[in-house]
Amino acid sequence: MDSCQLSPDIPSSLTYVNSSATLHFIHLSSNNFNDSSIFQWLFELPSITTQLVYLDLSWNQFHVPIPSEFGNLHSLSYLDLSYNAFEGSVNKITSELSNLEQLYLDFNNFNDELADVIQSFVNCGNKKLIILELSGNSFRGAVPYTISSFSSLRELHLGYNNLTGKISQGIGQLTKLEILDVSSNSLEGTLTHAHFDKLLKLRELYLSDNLGLVINMAADWISPVKLDIIRLRSCKLGPQFPKWLQLQTNFSEFDVSNTGIFDTIPISFRNSFSSNLQYLNMSSNQFYGMLPNLKLPTNFSNPLTIIDLSSNLFEGVIPSSFANIWYLYLNDNRFSNCSNILCPKIKSNLQELDLSNNLFFEELPDCWMNFSSKLESLHLENNELSGRIPNSIGSLFYLQNLDLHNNSFSGPFPSAFKNCTTLVMLNIGYNLLSGNIPPWIGDAYHDVSALILRKNHFWGEIPESICKLNTLQILDLAINHLSGAIPNCFGNFTAMKAIKNQFSVLYGKSDSRFDVSSLSNFGSGSETTTISWKKVEQKFKETIMFVKYIDLSGNELRGEIPYGISILNGLESLDLSKNKLSGNIPFEIGNLTALELLDLSNNNLTGEIPKSLDKVTTLGIMNVSNNNLSGEIPVSTQLQSFDASSYAGNAGLCGAPLPSCSKDQAPSNVPKGDITSVRNKDDDFGFFLGLYISVVLGFIVGFWGVCGTLVIKTSWRYAYFRFLDNIKDKIM
Numbered sequence: 001m002d003s004c005q006l007s008p009d010i011p012s013s014l015t016y017v018n019s020s021a022t023l024h025f026i027h028l029s030s031n032n033f034n035d036s037s038i039f040q041w042l043f044e045l046p047s048i049t050t051q052l053v054y055l056d057l058s059w060n061q062f063h064v065p066i067p068s069e070f071g072n073l074h075s076l077s078y079l080d081l082s083y084n085a086f087e088g089s090v091n092k093i094t095s096e097l098s099n100l101e102q103l104y105l106d107f108n109n110f111n112d113e114l115a116d117v118i119q120s121f122v123n124c125g126n127k128k129l130i131i132l133e134l135s136g137n138s139f140r141g142a143v144p145y146t147i148s149s150f151s152s153l154r155e156l157h158l159g160y161n162n163l164t165g166k167i168s169q170g171i172g173q174l175t176k177l178e179i180l181d182v183s184s185n186s187l188e189g190t191l192t193h194a195h196f197d198k199l200l201k202l203r204e205l206y207l208s209d210n211l212g213l214v215i216n217m218a219a220d221w222i223s224p225v226k227l228d229i230i231r232l233r234s235c236k237l238g239p240q241f242p243k244w245l246q247l248q249t250n251f252s253e254f255d256v257s258n259t260g261i262f263d264t265i266p267i268s269f270r271n272s273f274s275s276n277l278q279y280l281n282m283s284s285n286q287f288y289g290m291l292p293n294l295k296l297p298t299n300f301s302n303p304l305t306i307i308d309l310s311s312n313l314f315e316g317v318i319p320s321s322f323a324n325i326w327y328l329y330l331n332d333n334r335f336s337n338c339s340n341i342l343c344p345k346i347k348s349n350l351q352e353l354d355l356s357n358n359l360f361f362e363e364l365p366d367c368w369m370n371f372s373s374k375l376e377s378l379h380l381e382n383n384e385l386s387g388r389i390p391n392s393i394g395s396l397f398y399l400q401n402l403d404l405h406n407n408s409f410s411g412p413f414p415s416a417f418k419n420c421t422t423l424v425m426l427n428i429g430y431n432l433l434s435g436n437i438p439p440w441i442g443d444a445y446h447d448v449s450a451l452i453l454r455k456n457h458f459w460g461e462i463p464e465s466i467c468k469l470n471t472l473q474i475l476d477l478a479i480n481h482l483s484g485a486i487p488n489c490f491g492n493f494t495a496m497k498a499i500k501n502q503f504s505v506l507y508g509k510s511d512s513r514f515d516v517s518s519l520s521n522f523g524s525g526s527e528t529t530t531i532s533w534k535k536v537e538q539k540f541k542e543t544i545m546f547v548k549y550i551d552l553s554g555n556e557l558r559g560e561i562p563y564g565i566s567i568l569n570g571l572e573s574l575d576l577s578k579n580k581l582s583g584n585i586p587f588e589i590g591n592l593t594a595l596e597l598l599d600l601s602n603n604n605l606t607g608e609i610p611k612s613l614d615k616v617t618t619l620g621i622m623n624v625s626n627n628n629l630s631g632e633i634p635v636s637t638q639l640q641s642f643d644a645s646s647y648a649g650n651a652g653l654c655g656a657p658l659p660s661c662s663k664d665q666a667p668s669n670v671p672k673g674d675i676t677s678v679r680n681k682d683d684d685f686g687f688f689l690g691l692y693i694s695v696v697l698g699f700i701v702g703f704w705g706v707c708g709t710l711v712i713k714t715s716w717r718y719a720y721f722r723f724l725d726n727i728k729d730k731i732m
Helices: 010-018 037-043 068-072 114-123 145-149 169-173 391-395 415-419 464-468 488-492 542-546 563-567 587-591 611-615 681-712 714-731
Strands: 025-027 054-056 078-080 102-104 131-133 140-143 155-157 162-167 179-181 186-191 204-206 212-215 229-231 253-255 279-281 288-290 306-308 313-317 327-329 334-337 352-354 377-379 386-388 401-403 408-412 425-427 432-436 450-452 457-461 474-476 481-485 529-533 536-540 549-551 556-559 573-575 580-584 597-599 604-607 621-623 628-632 652-654
Touching (some): 425 529, 450 529, 587 611
Parallel strands (some): 131 155, 162 186, 253 279, 288 313, 386 408, 450 474, 474 549, 549 573, 556 580, 580 604
16 A cells, blocks of 8 residues: 555554555545544554655644654655644754655744754755745744755745744745745844845745835846735835836736835836736825726636725726726725726626725716626725715625715615615714615615614614514614614524624634635725724724624613613623613613623613622723612622712712712612512601501591581482381391
C-alpha cells in the first residue's frame, strides 16, 4: 500500500494499516482527530522514518505540543500540520527535516523566534524548501537576513503573527520567490527597491496592516514584474501616488487603503485594468477631484468584482463606467450627482451599492427596474435626497439591507416595500415620512432583524401584526406621533429572548487575506448601520449582531406597559420615555437581566419601583423621572448609584439617592400578590376610625330607610302592622 486516508473510525482503520505494506503517502486531513495516540500508531509504522514522503494531518483538533518524533521522519518532503492547535516550539522538528520541500504550520499556537526557526533549517542543511507557511501563529522577532539561505523558496507566508522589527534585505535574495506575505504583524522600518530588484518572479505581495512599515521606492524605480496581487493596506505610501504603483495595471487585487495618499488618480493608472480585476480598494485616503471615467472591462471574467473608493474627497458626477460593478462603495465622499448609477443605461449587475454620506440632493429616480434582482444591499443614508420613495424600488425582490435614513423623503410608508420580502435591515429613520405604519408589515417580512422608523411623522396605532416579526432584534419607532396602546403581543419577539443572534446570517466574515470565494452577503465588510444606542447616534458594523433594543420614546402611547416586554430576556435597551403610559411598572421587569438602559421617564406611571429591578446589575442608564411613582426605591448597589435626577418628579418616591422615607410614607417595595402588610399605629387608627364611621352610617341609613318610610307613608305603615298581627296570631 503506497497511500492511505483514514476514516473517522480510527481503531479499525489503524489495525488495517498497521498490518499493511510500507506507506509513502498518508492523508489524514479533516478527521477531527484529537487523541494523541494517533502519533504512537504513526511512528510505529514499518519504515516510517525512511520511506514516508507525504504526511497531511491538517484540520484536526490536536491540542498538544508538537511531538519531537516528527523530526525522525527524515524522508519527508511534504508536511502539513495546519489548522490544529499544536503549541510550543517547532525547532525540534525543523532542525532534522533536511529533505523537506513544503511545510505548512499555519494557524497553530507556535511561538518561536522566527530567526531560530530559519536557523534550524540552515543547520540541517535544508536547501530544498520551496513553500514555508507559518501564518496565524505567535512567531516573534524580525525577518532575519538568514532567510536568504532558501535559494529555492517560491512562497513565504508569515502573516498574522507577532513579528516586530525590520524586514531584512535578505528577502531580496530570494530570486525564485513568487508569493511574499508578512501582513498583519508589527513590522517597521523602510522597504526600498533594494528589497525587490531581484524578485523577478514575484506575483503576490502582502504587506498590509504593519502600521510602522514605510514603502519608499526610488522616484524613478520601475518594478521588474507585473504583480497580480498587491495588498498594502495601512502601510505608509504617501503623500503622492507612487510611480511604481501607477504602472501596476495587470492586477486582480489591489489594496492601498489607508496609506496616506493625497493625490489625484493618474491617467497612467486609470486607463487600463486587467479583465481579471476582482478587487480594487483605494479607500480611506485623500484622493480628490472629479472621479475619472475609469476604463474598466465591460465583461469581467470574475463576477464578484469589488471597487471601494470610499472615504476620500472625490466630487461631482459618478461616472457611468461603475454601473456594472458587482460591489461598489463610494460612500463618504463629496459626490453630488448619482444619476449614472441609479438610472443605468444597461441592466446593472450591482449586488451592493453604498453611496451614503455624500452631497446628493435630488429626488430618487424611478429606475429601479433596471437593476437585476441581484441587488441585496443599498445605502443612501446621510444625503439630502427628497420627494417620495419611488414605487419601482419594490422590484428589488432580493434586497436584504436598505438604509435611507437622514434624508428628506416624504409621503407615506411606501407600499412598494411590501414586495421586498427578504429584508433583514430596514432603516428609514430621520425623514419626513407620514401616515400609518401599514398593517401588512408583519406579514411581509419573515427575516427582518432591524426595523428603524425613528423621527418621522407616522401616526396611528402600532399594528399588532408587527408581533409576527419574531426575528426582530431592533425596533425603533421613536419620535413619531404614534398613539394607542403598546400591543400586548410584544413578547412574541423571539430573537429578543434568544441568545443566538439573527444577524449572524449576514455578518461574521473572516478578516483574513482577501478571498473572493468566501464572500458573505456583505462583500468586503463595509456594511454599516447607524442606530440610537444609549441615547447617542452610533455607527455599527459587525457588532450590530449583538444589539437588541426597543425604543418607542417620544410618541403619544397610552395604556399600561405590556407584560410581554418583561419576558424578552435578551433585551439590552428599553426606552418608553415621553409618552402617556399609565399603570404600574410590571414587577417582572426584573427578569430583563441584560438591560443596560431603562428609560420610563415622562409618563403617567403609578405605584412603586419593582423590587425585582435589584437583580439587574448591568444597568448603566436608568431614568424613571417625572411620573407619579411612590414608595421607597428598592435597595441595591445598582439603583442607588444613579443620580437623584433619575428619580426626580415623583412626589411620593423616597429613599436613596432621594431623601429618606418618613414614617408616614410607604415603606419598602412590596410586589403585587404579597398578602403580607405592615402597619404602624397611625395606620391602625385610620383603619378603625374608618370602620366605626362605616358602622354608624350603616345603622343610620338602615334605620331611617325602614322606619322613616313607615312614618311618612300611611299605607305602608298599616300593612306593616297587619303583618305583625298576623305573625302574632300564628305564634299564639
